[in-house]
Amino acid sequence: MPTLTEKKSARPTARAQGRPLPELIFGDLWEFDPAPETADPRLRARYDLFIGGQFVAPASGKYFDSINPANESKLAEIAWAGAADVDAAYAAAQKAYDTVWGKMPGRERAKYIYRIARLLQDRAREFAVAETMDGGKPIKESRDFDVPMAAAHFFYHAGWADKLDYVAPGRRVAPLGVVGQVIPWNFPLLMLAWKLAPALAMGNCIVIKPAETTSITALKLAEIFQDAGLPAGVVNIVTGFGDTGAAVMGHATAAKVAFTGSTEVGKIIMRSLAGTDKRMTMELGGKAANIVFDDAPIDQAVEGVVNGIFFNQGHVCCAGSRLLVHEPIAKTFLAKLKTRLRVLRIGDPLDKNTDVGAINSKEQLGTIERLVGIGIKEGAEMFQHPCKLSAKGYYFRPTIFSNVSMSHRIAREEIFGPVLSVITFRTLDEAVEKANNTAYGLSAGVWTDKGSRILKMSTELKAGVVWANTYNKFDPTSPFGGYKESGFGREGGRQGLLDYCRLV
Amino acid sequence: MSPPAHASFRRLFNEIGTVDQIGIEERVAKFTTRSIKKGSKVFGLKLAVSMVDLTTLEGKDTPGKVESLCQKALSPHDDPSIPTVAAVCVYPAMVKHARRALGEDTAVRIASVATAFPSGQAPLRTRLAEVKAAVADGADEIDMVINRGAFLSGEFQLVQDEIVAVRDACGAATLKVILEVSELETFDHIRAASFLAMRVLRPGDFIKTSTGKTTLNATLGNNQVMLEAIRDFYLDTGTPVAMKPAGGIRTAKQALQFLIAVKETLGDEWLNNTRYRFGASSLLNDLLRQLEKERTGAYQAPYYFSEAAESY
Known part of the structure; x- marks a missing residue:
């Protein structure tokens, strides 16, 4: 078709x-x-603590404020649990495990978990609004993703509860006992569901601590536990700061601890648990390459x-925060990316x-601003969304850094904010090398028309999840977890269940 | 000898890139979650009214039917704040009746589907004669169909040559090139056909999804593929090509979603009826119903709205 190119050249570009x-x-x-x-x-x-099926005041009588990050107004007071409260929560959990939950047949447990899922669906809009007010995420995400996905996790695991004989072929499974869990603030309700549903289906009892900035939907879910008639003490929710979390993670009663959060805190927990016989799963940070x-x-x-x-x-541990783009299309791609960003x-x-809401907390906003400042200082080229930001509340403009090299701190450290670093590559090997040149290994994305290249990349990338021609797709049936300093253990699917049982 | 079809397609795709169907569908799903309220809704509805190509394309069309269509086009509803539609769209034989009904001095344009619409399966000279006759009778705009057979067999030169011939036959009339997306089958083909057409169009000419005579007509997905093609072509050459989805857009809600796609893909300069049109007929009354609802706070009975031409 030489004429096509002739036509093109006959019409000189602007x-x-x-x-x-x-x-x-x-x-x-x-x-x-x-x-x-x-x-x-x-x-x-x-909101008080939820221990033994009741809302109880903390022993210390201390409360802290939960702030709406969109306008800095106070939403509610949240109880600050101390060591005595954590003790009480573990005692309640142990009692529930010994007397009711641990002995209950799986098909009976399933009924409670189904009920929780359905009640959550019934109150989906209310939970979505609460989640958005508490955490700052856009309502369209809490409405279309967080809440339905949380319900889906309960449904999926309810389905497993009477089929546990088949979860490990040739083996029988038994619950671990009482498990301690600490979850982050980025998907408060969804992370709660990820942690609770498999543990409950397996017959474990739970002491869980939500993040201090986002405790409200966890405590609202406790109301659903009461409505569902979940036996007292099966799930206990203790709220508070890092000290409360440390008490939950280090408690002698816990047969297993599960943590989702930063790699830094994960390491502290692992150090403190060295030498104990507690099982652990860790879902930590990421610096994923797209x-x-x-x-x-x-x-x-x-x-x-x-x-x-x-x-x-x-605020996603598997966020595609590094864009590795093939050199021949780098310029076009960046231009299109900026157009889309606008x-x-x-x-x-x-x-x-x-589309993009408020940063979860003042503290996190500070972290993002500091790392972006470092990016500018290190000479990367910055492009930001031109919007005006509200004076009240914690907001940050979506940001793209181009001309980033692998040694820049913005290419290495998890920013956990709306900041993308763009790096170019020339060959497939170079792409793999750069993608794997990180302490993390939670997720990666590959975009190509060539199927064989997808398969090759997915075996060579050291990441727990590799998405091909899509990104951020989740499903309760699909295990999620990391390589290297992104943690160990899986959540979701059969693999996730196996992390909450003993094989006998 | 012309190159084999697959080589023609391969070469074109290498120039213009391909489209991922799932990705497009995810993108357009986001348009459907936009919530348009109050003043922005009224603005969007009125904008949509001003973009309607009020259409009747039936074997049973009569001069009387076309006249009543023209009256509806001139005054869609009693409310004077509601704009006239952009154009009426009729068969070539009806152009002179439409011109008589609308008069010479009118904001409503006359569009006519020439070139052996909808199949295009007539000799080129017949199709060109049809175009010239429609223009001579007073058509301001000509909606042509591309040669899908030639496109699918990779004879791109033929496709473009025919568009050029029709374009020249149009004279001053605006040309709208119907790709007939349902017969092209894939998003890749829709993008390819869009580029083939745009490369020989004049600024302000249109590309259009469909004739309304096949099973699948305008969808948010194929609309998006064409909008992105227009965007890429404009940023590359500076030539702004206009867009007309046609067929299957029956409700105000759908029309607003299409307009959101325009706003977020091509921006403000395409939010007017020289750059974007709806080929529709029953859409108009739903837009009016919604505008009345915004004005009075209640839905009015259907018989408060004059009947539109129910075609596609």
């Missing part, structure tokens, strides 16, 4: 004619009116990269049209 470069105008011709989600989150003014080859469908890869890093303000809507998380 650039060659010296006209101004064509550009797209994403202005305010058709501005959307606010569309706030109005469901009542039904918050209490004060690798785009020159034959990938570019617009869809751009969409995937945007989804990979700006989903939940980048139509993201940043602002009030409760607005149904918001």
Whole structure:
């Protein structure tokens, strides 16, 4: 088809004619009116600890404020559990395990877990609003992802509870006893479901501590446990700060501890547990690479990269925070990425049209600002979304750093915010080398039209999950977990269940 | 000798890139979750009214039917704040009746589906004669169909030559090139056909999804593929090509979702009826129903709205 190229050259590009470069105008011709989600989150003014099936005041009588990061207003007071409260929670859990839950047939346990799932679905809108107010994530994510996915995890594991004889072929399984769990603030309800559902299905009892900035939906779920008639003490929720978490992780009663959070804290926990016979699973940080080859469908890869890093303000342990892009398409890709970035809507998380909400806490905002400052100082080129940010609340503009090299700190450290570092590569081997050149190994993405390349990459990438031509896809049936300093143990699927049982 | 079809396609895809179907569907699903309320809804609905190509394309069309369509186009509803539609779209034989009904001095344009619509299966000289006759009778816009047979067998030169011939026959009339997406089958083909057409179009000419005469017409997915093709072509050459989804858009809600796709893909400069149109007929009354609902706070009975031409 030589004529096609002739036609092209017969129509000189705007650039060659010296006209101004064509550009797209994403202005305010058709501005959307606010569309706030109005469901009542039904918050209490004060939340106590949930121990032995009851809400009880902390022994110390101390409470702390839970803040809405979107406007810095106080949402509720949350009990601060001390060592005595954690003791009480473990005692209640042990009692429930010995007298009820541990002995109950799986098919009976399943009924409770199904009930929890259904009650959560019934109150989905209320939970979505509460989750958004407490954590700052856009309502469209809590509504379409967090809450339905949390319910799906309960449903999936309820289905396993009467089929545990088949979870490890040729072997029988038995529960561990009481397990201690500490979860992070990025997906408060979903992480709770990831931790509770397999443990409950296996017949374990639980002491769990949500993150201090996002305790509310956990305590709302406790109301559902009461409504579902879950036997007292099967799940105990203790709220508080790092000291409470340390008490939960280090308690003598715990047969197993499960932690999701930063690699730094994970290491502290592992050190403190060295020499004990406790089992552990750790789901820690990540610095995932999204690798785009020159034959990938570019617009869809751009969409995937945007989804990979700006989903939940980048507060995702498997966020695709490094973009490795093939040199021949690097310029085009970056231009398209910036165009796409410009139509993201940043602002009030409760607005149904918001794509990127509020940063979870002032502290996290400080961390992001500090690392971005380092990125600028180290000479990377920064592009930010041009939006105005609200003066109240914790917000950060979606940010892309280009011209990043592997030695830059923004290419190595987990930022846990809406910040993407763009690195180029020339060959497949170089892409693998750069993707694996990190202490982490939680996830990776590959974008290419070539199936054989996907298979090769998925065996060579040292990452727990490798997504091909998509990103951030989750399912209760699919195990999730890390390599290297991203942790060990799996959550979801058969593999996740095996981390909550003994083989006998 | 022309190159084999697969080589033609391969070469074109190497130039313009391919499309991932699942990725496109995920992208457009996000448009459907946008929540358009109050003033922004009224603005969007009125914008959509102003973009409608009010269409009747039936064997049973009569001069009387076309006249009533033209009246509806000029005053869609009693409310004077509601704009006229962009155009009426009729068969070539009906153009002179439409011109008589609308008069010479009118904002409503006359579009006509020439070139042996919908199949395009007539000799080129017949198709060109049809175009010239429609323009001579007063058509401002010509909606042509591409030669899908030639496209699918990789004869891109033929496809483009025919578009050029029709373009030249149009004279000053605007050209809309119908790709007939359901017969192209894949998003890759839709992107490819969009580029083939755009490379020979004038600024302000349209590419259009479909005739409305096949099973699958405009969807958010194929609309998005074409919008992205227009965007890439514009950023590369500076030539702005306009877009017209046609067929299957029946509700105001759908129309708003298509407009959100335009806003977030091509931006403000495409949010007007010189750059974006809806080929539709029953859509108009649903837009009016929603506008009345926004104005009065309640849905009105259907008989409060004058009947539109129910075609596609």
